[in-house]
Amino acid sequence: MTTYLIKGVSVLGGPATDLVIRDGVVAQMGNDLSAVDAREIDAGGLVALPGLVDLHTHLREPGREDAETVETGSRAAAMGGYTAVCAMANTSPVADTAGVVEQVWRLGREAGLVDVQPVGAVTVGLEGTQLAELGAMADSAAQVRIFSDDGHCVSDPRLMRRALEYVKAFDGVVAQHAEEPRLTVGAQMHEGEVAAGLGMTGWPAVAEESIIARDVLLAEHVGARLHVCHVSTAGSVEILRWAKRRGVRVTAEVTPHHLLLTDERATSYDPVFKVNPPLRTASDVAALRTALIEGVVDIIATDHAPHTLEDKECEWAYARPGMVGLETALSIVVDVALDTLGWDGIAERMSRTPARIAGLTDHGLDIGVGVPANITLVDPAARWRVEPADLASRSRNTPYAGLTLPARVVATFLRGEPTVLDGKAVK
Amino acid sequence: MIRHLLSAADLDAATATLVLDTAHEMALLADREVKKLPTLRGRTVVNLFYEDSTRTRISFEAAAKRLSADVINFSAKGSSVSKGESLKDTALTLQAMGADGVVVRHPASGAPHRLAHWVDGSVLNAGDGTHEHPTQALLDAYTMRSRLGRLEGLNVAIVGDVLHSRVARSNVLLLHTLGAKVTLVAPPTLLPVGVEAWPARTSYQLDSVLPDSDVVMMLRVQRERMDEAYFPSAREYSRRYGLDTARMRRLPEHAIVMHPGPMNRGMEITPEVADSVRSTIVEQVANGVSVRMAVLYLLLGGKV
The missing domain is CATH 3.40.50.1370 (Aspartate/ornithine carbamoyltransferase)
Incomplete structure (x- = not known):
């Protein structure tokens, strides 16, 4: 195993220091370090973060390997500074059995670019009628702790209650895709002025908020943990703020795109901006940014959702919802929140807290001697232009094409091994 | 100069008034024995209809023919579209055939906007989903x-x-x-x-x-x-x-x-x-032909 000597890096924006990475851990930390046979990395001006953790990634394998595979998605994650991703269950077949989650977990290990932690489905086939074998998935080699029907809402209140209760037995958490399906039949975009003008069926904010309100009450009632996926509205933030004040064990995520983009993008009718939940209004964006800073929304998760060209190069109504995000997430967060959160705040929301929610004990740890070397080096001064063709993901459906973003990932280390060096994927 | 007519918002007051005035000229033609103008001779207008709409299609067809354009009717049913051809591929086909104007009716809002990205000719929105007409x-x-x-x-x-x-x-x-x-x-x-x-x-x-x-x-x-x-x-x-x-x-x-x-x-x-x-109601149908003649004339004749 190669030893790495990282010179003059700023850990979380602090004073420049040297790091020696050896045998998978941070072996030394201090000034003017030297190490025999070490590969030296000049990290002057770079910031070191604990490796990022994404609680919400679609890797599409098994089933849609034409859109993404565990390997290509892992590479995209590494390029974005991630060392662990939670792979959502809406594959084909659905990750609703120990067999499928172990397959995804094993593919992740083979790719070896990030730790791939499978998410298990809450219900069989994501159909919302019968609980999947949650315990079997928890006991499998994949040791599943997060359960989600993401893409679908567990809308039956009784089933949701049971799921919340049941996973307490193995310290699991249900991650809810909050969308009351009866309120979003045929929905194409945020219901509001823009949709009215464009003649598109609206996805009302209340469809999200009503489920979150119900679920925080259920979680409180049964004393269970709840995680809310991709919070997108100002009203959801208010409900979460209320629930947290009451002591409900709820965590929530927001995506980079909901922190930056609004429903005005739909006026192009370009389905690259079609996503579920949809892009909302400027006041929702403002409320989400505030909530992220205040900690009402705990983390940033990408909801990286690769889709093939033919699923996006078509009429809006026929396009699949979702956008890729692993390679742009950190830059977007730096763009919208570095000045308020600082690097420590970003590490909290993109590494420590998501690792804690997912139960990933090797991740989200502050950089220090003896700690597993899951580290991301960022050049905060760099600016780069998003070129879809340059993305490591197999899919090209980024909403940021042509946009110039701040901050670039220069290197990513997974347990002491670089997955990205000089801004390029190592393997 | 507008190239496409995708939304009524594409028309400012002067342009809209020009269309109405031109339609009036076209209406006078309807009273003549020979109802045809040579204006669009040699130009090709494709009626691309993804929804059944006999009324609108016939209206556009009559308008284009009275201006001497060659008219191709492309109905999504029983065509390559029903075999799964995408809108983009259909657009590229029309492009290769040299369509000067594409009149499109589509059940999805915004489909004409997408189409306009893929063809060089003028796109006329003949009704898209619950959006515009x-x-x-x-x-x-x-x-x-x-x-x-x-x-x-x-x-x-x-x-x-x-x-x-x-x-x-x-x-x-x-x-x-x-x-x-x-x-x-x-x-x-x-x-x-x-x-x-x-x-x-x-x-x-x-x-x-x-x-x-x-x-x-x-x-x-x-x-x-x-x-x-x-x-x-x-x-x-x-x-x-x-x-x-x-x-x-x-x-x-x-x-x-x-x-x-x-x-x-x-x-x-x-x-x-x-x-x-x-x-x-009946008058509206008759006026539809005159107005569509005016729109085709102005868009394809490059007069707007």
């Missing part, structure tokens, strides 16, 4: 102007399923541009959330709007909407929002009654009203 708005404006002599300051009530109506959207935009005052009348369930931002007033009460209306335009209301709980029953809908003889009497003497067709007689409009002297 700009030539319908032009022919409605033309009909109002020829019956009432002006558009500026007219009070126009648009009544019915505004939420799902492309006719309403295009009319609101165009009539606002041309200085008319629009009031949308519908049950609250059939007005879109966000309608407050439109340049129009709204009302839930048809009876109170009628006495001040110069024009009342009835929209088609599908009976199936009651299955989605937009209203309790067809009978209740027509009682509250349908135009019958008694209601028609509340209109000022000079007011006209319009309908874009096809009508649900007995639902939003009674046969007596539809066939009354106030009704412009």
